[in-house]
Amino acid sequence: MLGIQEDAFVKGSFWVYLIPLLGLFLGAIMGDIVVSALRLGVSSDEGSAFGGAAGLILSFVTLKFTGVLSRDNLYPVILRKLS
Numbered sequence: 001m002l003g004i005q006e007d008a009f010v011k012g013s014f015w016v017y018l019i020p021l022l023g024l025f026l027g028a029i030m031g032d033i034v035v036s037a038l039r040l041g042v043s044s045d046e047g048s049a050f051g052g053a054a055g056l057i058l059s060f061v062t063l064k065f066t067g068v069l070s071r072d073n074l075y076p077v078i079l080r081k082l083s
Contacts, residue, residue, distance in 0.1 A: 002076040015068050020059045027055015 031051015032044050040047070 001079045001082055003079045004076050015063060019063060020056055023055040023059025023062075024052045025055070027058070028052035030055070 028048040028051050031047040031049070031054070034051065035042055035044050035047025
């Protein structure tokens with residue numbers, strides 16, 4: 001029987017789900033602020049969409065290159081031998 005540590009599962013879920021969601025929301029807010037402040041020729045909805053996509057991609061890249069998800073405690077271990 002294989003398994004992983006429970007705290008590793010919770011922390012891994014946090015990083016995989018919450019961080020990209022925060023990146024999406026913060027990017028959308030920042031995109032709206034930048035478009036409004038610079039008075040570009042695009043609507044605030046387009047700025048929010050572009051900023052949200054950029055924030056989401058940036059959060060995925062950050063997770064990939066920081067090595068948060070490749071820690072040793074996230075690997076499955078043998079819990080017991082089944083008969």
